Amino acid sequence: MVLTRTENGLKGSARSIEEYNVFEGLNKSKDYLIKFGGHPMAAGLTLSEDNLESFRMDMLRNSTLQGDDLIPKVTIDAKLSPGVITTAFVKSLSRLEPFGKANPKPIFAEKNLLISQIYLLGKDKDHLKLVFSSNGVSVEGIYFYGVRIIKDHFREVHKMEVDDLSKALKNTKCDILFYPDINSYNGNSKVQLKISDFRISDQ
Incomplete structure (x- = not known):
């Protein structure tokens, strides 16, 4: 929610998430507002600056948001195991x-993939090529700028500072979001997963 001082009081706009109906939230605190309008995901409002703190406290008190x-959250289109991601399927x-925008690229996911090999790529060694194994099938994945992202994941989620990413990831299981592609090099073509998100699997 962003408010701006005007000659007629504070005017502003609010944006929300699917889990919180901002219009209903404003309606519960309407006694502090001069006017408001909108819908569950966005709204506009006007109020007196004298009511700002009371309005803020009332909105917090009435909020239904939980941690x-x-x-x-990411909505996936399907779970795909390496065994079904063939060249024919990708094509x-x-x-x-x-x-x-009207036809977004599908998002696929798989869980508990074993990381069997790790390669650092790029001039600054900031990209990752990972080899995953699942049920006897192996597949490569490429994660652009994955080194920084995964180190941040260890730091923020697991409270760990990781210097040697290869050592930290070797034989670890992970969950990924990806889109499958065909990687062609020196006349050879094979399936490669373009990774868009990554996390260590729950043990």
Whole structure:
């Protein structure tokens, strides 16, 4: 919520998340407002500056948000195990193109993938190539700028500072979000997962 001083009081706009209906929230605190309007995900409001602190406290008191509501959520299109991600399957996804705002690229996921090999790529060694194993099937994944992102994951989630990422990830299980692609090099083509998010699997 952002408010700006004007000659007619404080005017502002609010944006919300799916877990919180901001219009209903404002309606519960309408006694402190001059006017308001909007819908569950966005709203506009006007109030006297004298009522600002009372309005803020009332909004907090009436809020139904819980800690878990503030955790970012991703909706996936399907879970895919390495065994079903064949070259033919990846090529078939091209029928869904072109991707864009009205036709977003699918998001796939898999859990408990064993990391069997780790390679640092790029001039600054900031990209990762990971080899995953699952049920006897191996597949490569590429994670651009993954070194920094995964180190941040260890620091923020596991409260660990990691210097040697290869050692930390070797034989570790992880969950990933990805889109499968075909990597062609020197006349050879194979499936490669383009990783968009990563976390260490729950043990």
